Amino acid sequence: MTKKLKEVEDNSPRKDDAKDAAQICRLVGSGLFVGFSLLDEHAAALRTLTTERERLTREETRLKNRLQSLLDLVWPEFMDHFHNLTKATPRAVLARWATPYELLSERPETVRSFVGEVSRNHFKREAVDAFLVASAGTVGLTVGLEARASEIRRIMSRWTRLQEHMATVDERLASLVEEIPAAKALTTVPGVSVVCAASIVAELGDPASYVSPRQVLKLAGMNLAGKQSGVSVNGRVKQTKRGRPALRRQLFLLAGRWCQKRGLYREQYMALRARNGGKRTSAMCAVARKLVPMLLRIMQAGEAFDTERWCAAHGVALPAPKATRKRRTREDRRQHAKQGESARQVA
Numbered sequence: 001m002t003k004k005l006k007e008v009e010d011n012s013p014r015k016d017d018a019k020d021a022a023q024i025c026r027l028v029g030s031g032l033f034v035g036f037s038l039l040d041e042h043a044a045a046l047r048t049l050t051t052e053r054e055r056l057t058r059e060e061t062r063l064k065n066r067l068q069s070l071l072d073l074v075w076p077e078f079m080d081h082f083h084n085l086t087k088a089t090p091r092a093v094l095a096r097w098a099t100p101y102e103l104l105s106e107r108p109e110t111v112r113s114f115v116g117e118v119s120r121n122h123f124k125r126e127a128v129d130a131f132l133v134a135s136a137g138t139v140g141l142t143v144g145l146e147a148r149a150s151e152i153r154r155i156m157s158r159w160t161r162l163q164e165h166m167a168t169v170d171e172r173l174a175s176l177v178e179e180i181p182a183a184k185a186l187t188t189v190p191g192v193s194v195v196c197a198a199s200i201v202a203e204l205g206d207p208a209s210y211v212s213p214r215q216v217l218k219l220a221g222m223n224l225a226g227k228q229s230g231v232s233v234n235g236r237v238k239q240t241k242r243g244r245p246a247l248r249r250q251l252f253l254l255a256g257r258w259c260q261k262r263g264l265y266r267e268q269y270m271a272l273r274a275r276n277g278g279k280r281t282s283a284m285c286a287v288a289r290k291l292v293p294m295l296l297r298i299m300q301a302g303e304a305f306d307t308e309r310w311c312a313a314h315g316v317a318l319p320a321p322k323a324t325r326k327r328r329t330r331e332d333r334r335q336h337a338k339q340g341e342s343a344r345q346v347a
Contacts, residue, residue: 005023005027006019006023009022009023039205039206040206042176042179042180043180043201043202043205043206045176046173046176046177046180046183046198046201046202047202047203049169049172049173049176049198049202050173050195050198050199050202050246051246052169053166053169053170053173053195054246056162056165056166056169057166059162060159060162060163060166063155063158063159063162064085064086064159066155067085067094067152067155067156067159068085070148070151070152070155071152073140073141073148074098074099074100074140074141074145074148074149074152075099075100075135075138075140076138076139076140077100077131077134077135077137077138077139077140078090078094078100078135080134081127081130081131081134088118088119089115089118089119089122089123091156091159092114092118093114093115093118094152094156095153095156096114098148098149098150098152098153099140099145099148099149099152100135100136100138100140101145102149103132103135104132104135104136108129108132111128111132112125112128112129115128116128170194170195173194173195173198174194176198177194177197177198177201180201181302182201182207182298182299182300182302183197183198183200183201183299184197184302185298185299185301185302185303185304185305186200186201186295186298186299188298188304188305189254189294189295189298189305190257190258190263190264190305190307191254191257191258191263192254196250196253196254199246199247199250200247200250200251200295200299201299203219203220203244203246203247203250204216204219204247204299207296207299207300208300210296210300213292213293213296216292216295216296217289217292218243219243219244219247220243220244220247220248220251220292221239221240221241221242221243221244221245221248222239222240222243222248222251222285222288222289222292223239223240223243224237224238224239224240225237225238225239225240226238239285251288251291251292251295252284252285252288254288254291255284255285255287255288255291256284258287258291259283259284259287262319263319264307264310264311264314264316264319265287265290265291267316268287268290269283269284269287272286272287294310
């Protein structure tokens with residue numbers, strides 16, 4: 001700010017210690033400054049860990065993109081049958097068979113047994129047979145295949161170590177969140193995970209130092225600004241994005257979860273979309289801004305979020321409980337197999 005105000009005093013861009021000190025004193029006296037929130041030991045640890053986890057997430061994305069680019073060259077049919085490389089089944093398959101030729105060298109029954117075991121029989125026998133047929137007719141490159149297979153295995157090994165590192169960071173974050181009342185209260189809000197709560201508290205610091213939610217919006221860069229000059233120029237009003245990007249990202253992602261079909265802000269979100277021409281991003285940003293006062297109040301009070309009370313106050317129906325599918329245990333599968341065998345013998 002002092003750089004922009006240098007020419008106000010004497011119409012000169014010159015700089016000296018006396019001029020800078022005078023400008024800073026006038027700005028502070030006028031209240032044109034942003035206070036710095038000092039972090040305690042727990043909040044400083046949260047900021048360090050959330051920053052580290054963000055770096056690990058970016059590194060994981062780079063590894064996944066590199067792996068996918070290699071598969072496009074060596075095994076282009078792989079992604080047609082395994083759409084998500086972050087799942088356990090495709091990663092286990094690649095760790096054992098890095099190329100289609102390694103897969104085809106195995107007995108088909110061995111492949112079926114292995115895929116069925118790692119996928120817990122979610123990947124059916126017919127899907128494995130289709131995958132084997134597609135791999136047999138692969139159009140992937142055959143030149144430099146050994147070097148590319150080695151690179152795939154190195155990527156898989158690095159990915160495994162990276163996920164172990166992330167699990168360690170997440171465990172430490174969870175323990176810190178339990179020790180901080182503001183972060184622990186945030187985890188009671190629907191859609192707020194441990195990482196989300198830790199990131200918000202780490203970026204804000206002490207919630208008691210904020211008097212108004214507008215301060216949080218400004219810190220996140222979600223305050224609105226527009227360009228206007230008479231009637232000739234009337235630009236769009238949009239977010240300044242001058243604040244902390246990590247805080248803004250977490251608020252936006254949380255708003256996305258609240259705007260889902262089962263989200264508490266679904267009706268308001270659809271109404272906002274209808275008013276602004278169906279623009280999803282603008283409506284979601286508006287929901288994110290609406291969430292800030294509630295989140296700040298919860299952090300300052302340290303009280304758990306009451307879903308029923310919130311829905312009653314906003315005239316929103318409580319979401320129906322999501323139907324959960326009971327996973328069969330090994331004993332259940334054994335009993336089911338015995339019943340099927342008995343029924344076949346009777347028939």
